[in-house]
Amino acid sequence: MLNIVLFGAPGSGKGTQSAKIIDRFGLHHISTGEVLRDHIRRGTELGKTADEYISKGQLIPDELMIEILDDVLDKEEAAKNGVVFDGFPRTIPQAEALKKLLAKRGTELHAVVGLEVPEDELVERMIARGKETGRADDNIDTIKKRLDVYHNQTLPLRDFYINEDKYLGIEGAGKVDDIFNDIVDQLLRKTGGDK
Numbered sequence: 001m002l003n004i005v006l007f008g009a010p011g012s013g014k015g016t017q018s019a020k021i022i023d024r025f026g027l028h029h030i031s032t033g034e035v036l037r038d039h040i041r042r043g044t045e046l047g048k049t050a051d052e053y054i055s056k057g058q059l060i061p062d063e064l065m066i067e068i069l070d071d072v073l074d075k076e077e078a079a080k081n082g083v084v085f086d087g088f089p090r091t092i093p094q095a096e097a098l099k100k101l102l103a104k105r106g107t108e109l110h111a112v113v114g115l116e117v118p119e120d121e122l123v124e125r126m127i128a129r130g131k132e133t134g135r136a137d138d139n140i141d142t143i144k145k146r147l148d149v150y151h152n153q154t155l156p157l158r159d160f161y162i163n164e165d166k167y168l169g170i171e172g173a174g175k176v177d178d179i180f181n182d183i184v185d186q187l188l189r190k191t192g193g194d195k
C-alpha cells in the first residue's frame with residue numbers, strides 16, 4: 001500500500017503520469033483540480049467559489065481545500081488502498097494537513113514524485129492543451145499567473161519534502177514512457193520494492 005504525491009508545475013504532466021502510476025501500482029487517483037472542475041460543471045456552491053479563484057489563476061484557500069480533501073478521503077472507499085495525490089498539496093499548510101489527514105487514518109505519505117520541466121516547455125504544453133480541450137484556465141494570462149503562484153507558494157514544498165527524505169526528482173521533459181519508467185524505478189527503490 002502506497003500513498004504518493006505527484007508534484008510539479010502546472011503543465012508538468014501530473015495527470016498523464018498519475019494515470020500510469022495508478023495502473024501500475026493499483027492505487028486510487030485524487031486530482032484536486034478534477035474535483036474542483038467537477039463541482040464547477042455541476043454548478044454547486046463550492047463550484048461557484050472555486051471558479052472565482054481558478055479563473056484568476058489563484059489557489060483555493062487552504063482551509064477550504066483541506067476540508068474538501070478530508071471529505072474526498074472519507075467518501076472514496078478505494079482511497080484506503082493507497083492514493084496518488086495529484087495537485088495536492090500546493091502549499092506548506094496543505095502539506096502539514098496531509099500528514100495529519102493520513103495519520104488520522106492510520107497511514108502516511110511514502111514518496112513525492114517531482115516532475116521537473118523547463119518553464120518554456122510548460123507554457124507550450126498548456127497552450128496546446130487549452131486548444132485541444134478548451135480548458136478555461138489554459139490561456140496565456142492565466143498560465144502566467146499560475147506559474148507565479150507555483151513559484152511563490154508551491155515550489156517551497158520541494159525543500160520541505162527533501163528535508164523529509166521523501167522527494168524523488170524526475171526529469172519531466174522527454175517521452176511519456178521514459179519518464180514513467182524513471183518514476184517506477186525510483187519509486188521501487190524508495191519503497192523497497194513494496195508492491
Ligand code: ADP
Binds near residue numbers: 010137
Ligand atoms: P494544473 O496543475 O495544470 O494547474 P490542476 O487541475 O491541478 O491543474 O489545478 C487547476 C486549478 O485548481 C489550480 O490553478 C487552482 O486554482 C485549483 N487547485 C487545484 N488543486 C489545488 C490545491 N491543492 N490548492 C488550491 N487550489 C487548487
